[in-house]
Amino acid sequence: MAGGIRKSVLIPVVVFLLIGGVLFSVAAGTRDVSGEGYLDRPLPEFSQPPLIGDERGLSAEDIRGEVALINVFASWCAVCLSEHPMLMRLAAEEGVPLYGLNWKDRPGAGRRFLDRHGDPYLATGEDAAGRLGAQLAVTGVPETYLVDAEGRIRYRHVGALTEQVWQEVLRPLIRDLKRPS
């Protein structure tokens, strides 16, 4: 009878661990799927006004034709400030075209932010109302989009662009995209 009692305890525990293990491994294997509906689809047509004090803004044509990064930032975002040195390094050393989208910022704040901390962007557009952000499924700042030469969004990184993200995710992706197929 002792064996039976042990089994009645053992079986539910084993079943629980099995179900939990399967679900956990599935959840750990999947990426965050929010905002992936736009992946592999062309950039929307857009033409964003310049930051106050700039001559030119940012339009879809500026970006088309090359593998490029679009970084969504705001002056009120502390994480953007923390990733800014990394963006400066990318622009100076890695030779990746980097474009900026100033998302939901006060008028003039975007330009002041870039004047103070450096401007890594080839061109920057203003998206004060978050209209383009809604087209791109931006859920917060910072976010960085990788666009291929045909102007399709190939990857979206949510959060700070760190050296690790660059080395392990973005650089390999860019290398693959640039490789002539």
Added chain:
Amino acid sequence: MTGLRQLARALAVACLCALAPVFALAVQPDEMLADPALEQRARALSLEMRCPVCRNQSIDDSNAELARDLRVLIRERLVAGDSDAEVIDYLVDRYGAYILLRPQMGADTLLLWLAPALMLGAAFAGFSILWRRKGPPPPEPEALSEDEKAVLAQALGQGPGQGSGP
């Protein structure tokens, strides 16, 4: 008389307080459409959409700024003449199927939809196996032998050896 009136007033205040949360909407008056039919459709659609910031809230519930942007976007699409299905497609195109609070039935979500039935089935199967495991009922006790019957009868005071009870 004044006591009754006071009681009624207290009750009315209590009811209003209890109902207050019902009126505390995330949807702001300046977002609402003038056309009540369109506004009604916008509200119904908003209830079905997940707020990308607050994850388990609909954009109709959420106070997040992003949810407000999406509510405004839905209303703009409706004013532009989109059908409900077109609005949903528009959002799913951009934010992915994740934006839907109620996942659509499809090849990739089939397991999700069938999971409750599968688990219930597994539970039934498990229980039926456990019940069957209990095995056959215990065997009928054997009838008493003649000797045992005699002992029993004696113990009960009806044995042949004794005349009568106490």
